Amino acid sequence: MPLVFFYPKNQVNAIPNGPKTISNVLSNSLSKILSYYYPWAGTLKDNATIECDDQGAEFLEVQINSSMDKVVNHPDSNVKDLTFPQGLPWANGVDRALIVAQLSHFDCGGIALSVCLSHKIGDGSSAHCFLRDWAALTRNSNTNPSPYFVEDSIVPSPIGPLVSPVIGSDTDKCVQKRFVFSSTKLSALKSSIGVQNVTSNEAANALIYKCAASSGTVVNSGSFKRSQLVQFLDIREITSPQLPPNSIGNLISIISSPIYEDKEELKLPNLVTDIKKSKNYLSARDNNVEENEFAIEMLDAYRSGEVTFYKRKCDHYFSSSVCKFPFSQDLDFGFGKPIRSSIAKGPINKFIHLMRTYDGGIEAFVNLNEQEMSVFEHDDQLLEFATPINEDFCNKEEQ
Structure with a gap:
């Protein structure tokens, strides 16, 4: 799980001997x-x-020989990913530490702090707990974090060694583009859908x-490709009994839309209604542990040797959100909150x-193959509500 946070020059300079002091304090x-979050030190x-x-x-x-703005706002995600340890983001990490942090210094005086945390130990909520407590402990050495390690008591792990990852990375087969939905545009988008209480x-x-x-x-010569949307969801609040928010583990499941057979089904009111139905079904189930669709799918793929979700016989678009975790608000290590947070390709x-985003909007990181991305990034309906991060976006931010 590769996350990165950017802090500008004025925040760094507010600390005496800023860069050196910050490095020593963070390490x-x-x-x-790690004495509290000890599995990540294992x-x-x-x-x-x-x-x-x-x-x-x-x-x-x-040291990155560039200004922070040019890196964080660069349209090429590979440039932004210079702030991560080379080759580590999303890797299986069997020969590296389970946490690798990198402090990047920019020519302008700003810094970036990136952290790659092993997904074997916890999910996005777990990562937020760790980073929030690390920041709090850095500000105040008397802080006593209290993570609750769920371990195998909720979702049992498979017995025996796992020979290889069930989901392998294929980032070399796709490009990533970033799009920002401002809070104003999000409100307009929700109003245009015409469904009540759209989040x-x-x-x-x-x-x-x-x-x-x-x-x-379009890329398939106009022939519609069967597909569905698969979303990852935190199950801490819908287990019985509920798990505390400081629970550390992979406490997630998935919800899946129907498999859409026709382009006419891809209308926003229909899609949002289907998303809501799937979420409500998950919340109403008696046992979201034993009936965890994601765990069942992963174990089936491991046992059968088939690619995850292969049996569904359609294209899958996966979505994962950390929007409910206030990373920007919580990650003050004693030199202010980050002005930007991001994730690796x-x-x-x-x-x-x-x-x-720090101002209440949403930044979307979208991975598609090159042909599909060339069509996607010019979609009129998308661009009505989302702003691509490119040279124009950079220029607007500087103004």
Whole structure:
């Protein structure tokens, strides 16, 4: 799970001997927070088990010969990903520490702090807990974090070594483009759909999926490709009994839309209604642990040797959102809150990541193959509500 946070020059300079002090403070507090989040300081064995042996984390420092603005706003995601340890984002990470942090210094004086956390130990909510507590401990050494490690008590792990990842990264087969939905545009989008109580996540997911699936049809010479939207959801609040928000683990499931057979089905009111039905069904189920659709799908793929979701015989567009986690608000390490947060390119083609912007909007990271992206990024309906991050976007921010 590769996340990165950007802090401008004025915040760095507010600290005496800023760059050096920040480096020392962060590396010291990282070692302290790992005593609470000890599995992330361990070693991965057989790709399936964490040996809590206090192996520790990696803390790297690099100099990037560019200004921060040019990197964070660059339309090419590979440039933005210079802020991550090379080759590590979304990798299986069997030969690296389970947490690798990188402090990047820019020519302008700003910094970026990136963290790659092993997904074997926890999900996006777990990552938020760790980063929030690390920031709090850095600000105040008397802080006592209290993570609750669920381990195998809720979702049992498969027995025996896992020979290879069930979901392998194929980022070399796709490009990533980023689009920003301002809070104003999100409100307009929700109003245009005509369904009651549409959330920002539902509206953004429906529009992106519609435009992405439509681009696939164009590339396929106008022949509609059967597809569905698969979304990852946190199940902490819908287990019985509820799990506390500080629960650490992969406590997620999925909801799937119907498999759409015709382009006429890809209308926003229909898509949003289907998303709501799937969410309500998940919330109403008696047992979201034993009936966890994602865990069942993953274990079936591992046992059968088939690609995950292969049996559905259609294209899958996956969406994962961390919008409910206030990363920007919570990640003050003592030199102010980040002005921007981001995520690395990946992990697979036809994948959508949604992340909240500091001003209440949503930034979408969309992975598609090159042909489909060339159609998607020019979709009129998409561009009515979303602004692509390109040279024009950079110029507007500078003004």
